[in-house]
Amino acid sequence: MIRKILGAMILSLATAMPGVADPLAKDVFGGVPGPTGGGAAAIGFYSKGCVTGAAQLPESGPTWQVMRLSRNRNWGHPELVGFLVGLSQAARQAGWQGLYIGDMSQPRGGPMVTGHASHQMGLDADIWLLPPPSLQLSRKQRENISAVSVVNRAGTAPSGNWSPSHMAIIRAAARDPRVERIFIDPVAKVAMCQMETGNRAWLRKVRPLNGHDYHFHVRLSCPAGSACQQQDAPPRGDGCEEAAEWIRNRIDPSRVKPVPPDPNYRHPRSFRLSEMPRQCQAVAVAR
Numbered sequence: 506m507i508r509k510i511l512g513a514m515i516l517s518l519a520t521a522m523p524g525v526a527d528p529l530a531k532d533v534f535g536g537v538p539g540p541t542g543g544g545a546a547a548i549g550f551y552s553k554g555c556v557t558g559a560a561q562l563p564e565s566g567p568t569w570q571v572m573r574l575s576r577n578r579n580w581g582h583p584e585l586v587g588f589l590v591g592l593s594q595a596a597r598q599a600g601w602q603g604l605y606i607g608d609m610s611q612p613r614g615g616p617m618v619t620g621h622a623s624h625q626m627g628l629d630a631d632i633w634l635l636p637p638p639s640l641q642l643s644r645k646q647r648e649n650i651s652a653v654s655v656v657n658r659a660g661t662a663p664s665g666n667w668s669p670s671h672m673a674i675i676r677a678a679a680r681d682p683r684v685e686r687i688f689i690d691p692v693a694k695v696a697m698c699q700m701e702t703g704n705r706a707w708l709r710k711v712r713p714l715n716g717h718d719y720h721f722h723v724r725l726s727c728p729a730g731s732a733c734q735q736q737d738a739p740p741r742g743d744g745c746e747e748a749a750e751w752i753r754n755r756i757d758p759s760r761v762k763p764v765p766p767d768p769n770y771r772h773p774r775s776f777r778l779s780e781m782p783r784q785c786q787a788v789a790v791a792r
């Protein structure tokens with residue numbers, strides 16, 4: 506099967522990228538309009554991988570709308586699609602109309618021409634932190650509407666947009682056994698640390714990350730039958746002290762010891778197709 510795909514690959518690679526022997530992976534994956542058929546599998550790693558047999562989250566449903574349709578990134582492993590539909594129903598129970606869903610993956614995953622280092626295996630999704638004012642938005646509105654920040658301008662405390670419903674939705678996500686991690690601004694994490702009066706185990710999955718105050722990012726574990734590399738588990742404990750430390754460092758940046766950037770780091774946008782996992786090279790160009 507794979508050998509057959511690899512054979513077809515060389516043929517269609519020449520067609521897809523004439524004159525380019527080893528194109529950038531982002532250009533190949535970013536240019537494929539649809540998924541491969543067959544069984545679903547996530548392959549590789551979140552920041553260097555792909556997905557076969559991806560499913561498309563419908564553009565609109567009773568409890569969700571996909572935003573920025575022009576990006577064609579509402580694809581994922583069927584387990585992610587099922588998870589998002591369920592979470593949008595939980596959002597309804599938390600008092601919202603549903604959810605606005607941002608980027609998932611491209612039809613076959615892989616590196617993207619813009620944004621994200623991860624989101625490559627159909628297991629990551631960005632979810633807006635904006636309670637939907639309407640689930641009847643037009644395509645154009647979905648291109649133009651902006652989310653709102655749940656964090657104040659200084660990055661030190663929640664803004665007026667933060668609410669207990671946000672926490673109810675994120676807690677529902679974190680308690681789902683399919684979920685591996687959730688990334689959100691440390692201010693939101695600390696707010697939830699303070700608000701939680703019951704079982705705190707779910708807070709361990711919620712990890713602080715800059716750039717996640719307009720949306721939160723949900724990452725699923727490797728589903729059964731997939732050939733992906735599992736991420737190391739988060740450190741033990743609820744992680745609340747670590748998140749608080751991030752905020753103290755924002756207030757007083759002189760506390761932070763500068764860490765030299767890793768000279769070997771490369772953004773996935775620079776990956777050549779030949780550097781992707783072998784199976785992904787075939788997925789990228791399979792007919």
Ligand SMILES: [Zn+2]
Nearest residue numbers: 629630631722
């Ligand atoms: Zn994301």
